[in-house]
Amino acid sequence: MFDSRIKDLIAGLNVEIKYSSQLDVEGTYLASLNWIIINSNLSEAKQYEVLLHELGHAALQRGETELYHATYALHAKMEADANKFMLKEEVESYLAEHGKDGFSAVKFLERYNLPLNYERLVLDVVAGM
Numbered sequence: 322m323f324d325s326r327i328k329d330l331i332a333g334l335n336v337e338i339k340y341s342s343q344l345d346v347e348g349t350y351l352a353s354l355n356w357i358i359i360n361s362n363l364s365e366a367k368q369y370e371v372l373l374h375e376l377g378h379a380a381l382q383r384g385e386t387e388l389y390h391a392t393y394a395l396h397a398k399m400e401a402d403a404n405k406f407m408l409k410e411e412v413e414s415y416l417a418e419h420g421k422d423g424f425s426a427v428k429f430l431e432r433y434n435l436p437l438n439y440e441r442l443v444l445d446v447v448a449g450m
């Protein structure tokens with residue numbers, strides 16, 4: 322179901338992945354339990370995107386729940402970091418399949434059904450690889 326890199330990451334973080342149809346959000350990371358809960362009503366591709374985003378929170382921000390709620394600016398930065406983490410994983414698997422030559426951020430985003438306003442972030446991610 323998940324590729325081996327994601328499996329390793331989940332195992333390394335010792336995070337438990339749960340699914341629920343009762344969530345009123347797409348997904349959430351519960352730092353106190355180290356659980357990721359994903360809304361099972363989403364499409365499979367969207368669930369994967371949400372999983373990567375939440376893994377970003379788990380990998381980068383475990384133990385920073387207080388910061389997350391401290392200020393809007395910090396909250397926004399942590400959301401952006403989690404999105405960057407998600408995009409990095411998606412870009413890596415895209416490049417493994419298509420190669421880096423002639424990479425188009427827009428084509429990549431369309432392929433993964435991601436919002437086109439991530440273009441700048443994708444270009445940053447690719448530049449940093």
Ligand SMILES: [Zn+2]
Nearest residue numbers: 374378400403
């Ligand atoms: Zn988030």
